[in-house]
Amino acid sequence: MPSKKTRILIAKPGLDGHDRGAKFIARTLRDEGYEVIYTGIRQTPEAIVQTAIQEDVDFVGLSLLSGAHNELFPRVVDLLKENGAEDIKVIGGGIIPEEDIPLLKEKGVQAVFGPGTSTEQIVEFIEHGSGR
Amino acid sequence: MDLVDDIRRGEVRAIARAISLIEDLEPEAELLADSLFPHTGRALILGVTGSPGAGKSTLVDRLITLERRSGHKVAVIAIDPSSPFSGGAVLGDRLRMQEHATDPGVFIRSMASRGFLGGVAAATGDVLKVLDAAGYDTIFIETIGVGQTEVKIVELSDIVLLVLMPGMGDEIQAMKAGVMEIGDIFIINKKDMPGADKLLMEVEYVLSFKNPGEDTVTNPIVMTSATNGEGIGLLREAIAAHRTEIARSGKLEQKRRFRLERELMGVLNRKIHQLMDVHIEVSKQLPDWADTLYRRKACPYALINKQIQNFLKEGRGDRTN
Ligand SMILES: Nc1nc2c(ncn2[C@@H]2O[C@H](COP(=O)(O)OP(=O)(O)OP(=O)(O)O)[C@@H](O)[C@H]2O)c(=O)[nH]1
Numbered sequence: 401m402p403s404k405k406t407r408i409l410i411a412k413p414g415l416d417g418h419d420r421g422a423k424f425i426a427r428t429l430r431d432e433g434y435e436v437i438y439t440g441i442r443q444t445p446e447a448i449v450q451t452a453i454q455e456d457v458d459f460v461g462l463s464l465l466s467g468a469h470n471e472l473f474p475r476v477v478d479l480l481k482e483n484g485a486e487d488i489k490v491i492g493g494g495i496i497p498e499e500d501i502p503l504l505k506e507k508g509v510q511a512v513f514g515p516g517t518s519t520e521q522i523v524e525f526i527e528h529g530s531g532r
Numbered sequence: 533m534d535l536v537d538d539i540r541r542g543e544v545r546a547i548a549r550a551i552s553l554i555e556d557l558e559p560e561a562e563l564l565a566d567s568l569f570p571h572t573g574r575a576l577i578l579g580v581t582g583s584p585g586a587g588k589s590t591l592v593d594r595l596i597t598l599e600r601r602s603g604h605k606v607a608v609i610a611i612d613p614s615s616p617f618s619g620g621a622v623l624g625d626r627l628r629m630q631e632h633a634t635d636p637g638v639f640i641r642s643m644a645s646r647g648f649l650g651g652v653a654a655a656t657g658d659v660l661k662v663l664d665a666a667g668y669d670t671i672f673i674e675t676i677g678v679g680q681t682e683v684k685i686v687e688l689s690d691i692v693l694l695v696l697m698p699g700m701g702d703e704i705q706a707m708k709a710g711v712m713e714i715g716d717i718f719i720i721n722k723k724d725m726p727g728a729d730k731l732l733m734e735v736e737y738v739l740s741f742k743n744p745g746e747d748t749v750t751n752p753i754v755m756t757s758a759t760n761g762e763g764i765g766l767l768r769e770a771i772a773a774h775r776t777e778i779a780r781s782g783k784l785e786q787k788r789r790f791r792l793e794r795e796l797m798g799v800l801n802r803k804i805h806q807l808m809d810v811h812i813e814v815s816k817q818l819p820d821w822a823d824t825l826y827r828r829k830a831c832p833y834a835l836i837n838k839q840i841q842n843f844l845k846e847g848r849g850d851r852t853n
């Protein structure tokens with residue numbers, strides 16, 4: 401009777417101290433049946449990656465409002481790769497300008513979800529790897 | 533198994549993967565647990581329990597720092613309940629321990645209770661084997677002290693730390709309900725808050741009734757303020773002293789032998805369940821059986837006795853194959 405559960409790390413890199421959005425996402429994903437690990441604000445990419453590995457998550461959701469996403473999101477992707485954990489998928493969220501998305505995707509961020517994203521879209525991505 | 537070697541070498545990814553295999557009840561988890569078992573028995577296992585918000589995670593965070601200063605490798609299993617509605621969970625305990633996230637000598641794992649048959653203990657016991665075999669010297673298990681998990685923590689731990697805080701009002705109720713029985717070391721956390729001294733007196737009073745015999749190990753009470761670090765050194769000394777005392781008195785060995793007995797009973801029960809389910813299809817037939825009972829065409833004991841009889845006959849046939 402194996403019962404594989406999808407595990408997701410929700411982390412906030414960068415310096416902004418607002419985690420209402422991240423907490424909201426964490427609860428939403430819990431209500432969809434996922435196990436969500438929440439680590440709070442101001443996490444370094446190094447801490448995020450070690451946490452993702454120890455927790456053996458399937459996804460890392462990065463939430464950022466401060467504008468440093470172009471450096472921090474790809475840094476997490478790279479560090480996962482360096483640690484042999486490139487199978488853990490990185491998703492971005494928060495306030496990300498439309499024009500930055502192609503570059504982030506090129507650098508290995510699997511999906512970027514803005515403030516208007518519906519729960520269905522996120523679940524669709526987690527379950528089938530599709531969406532934006 | 534390669535995975536076993538990797539775990540014993542302390543490779544973090546292997547350790548993390550192995551824990552998932554166990555949590556997900558994958559078929560290979562049994563063999564994995566048994567391959568690790570000969571390499572276990574070294575770690576000191578500390579259970580940390582108490583009411584929600586009492587400061588368990590903050591205390592563990594502080595204790596990790598002290599353990600690391602004496603060169604010990606530390607692992608933490610933090611268990612939170614799964615939502616009974618969605619089956620999901622938000623696991624937030626490690627938020628208070630994130631300063632240790634990048635320390636290679638610290639491994640922290642959040643677990644959801646998942647409503648396992650046999651409680652959290654079945655999976656947690658095997659997860660402990662992974663961490664023990666991986667060479668962690670001290671392993672903390674954090675669970676909230678309500679529901680079915682708190683009793684299990686006693687079965688799994690060498691020493692149980694019960695964390696209390698002032699101003700809850702229901703603490704004394706909890707003591708009456710027997711929660712006090714499970715603690716080896718009592719921590720009155722948030723001693724910076726009003727009511728801590730009153731709580732100390734109450735705990736001393738309740739403990740005076742516990743184990744009134746002369747040869748029993750005493751239960752230390754330590755007052756702490758986890759957020760500002762007060763009392764943590766004393767707490768660590770109390771843990772070390774308690775460990776020495778139970779090792780000397782033979783209580784530690786007794787506990788560990790008892791734990792193995794409980795583990796064997798747990799495995800046996802689960803195996804019998806599974807066997808029954810395969811051979812007499814219990815889950816599938818249950819509604820039909822209930823139906824015959826409902827129509828008063830059969831009686832519960834006779835029905836089950838007959839099923840067991842049939843099963844035993846079949847079993848004899850199987851053995852000759
Ligand atoms: N004033 C005061 N606050 C504390 C102390 N220890 C912990 N806290 C605070 O109490 C709250 C809960 O602390 P945690 O360490 O998360 O408590 P917990 O028992 O692990 O909580 P759960 O895992 O949710 O049951 C946090 O806001 C802490 O900062 C203390 O000694 N004094």
Ligand SMILES: [Mg+2]
Nearest residue numbers: 588589625674
């Ligand atoms: Mg906690």
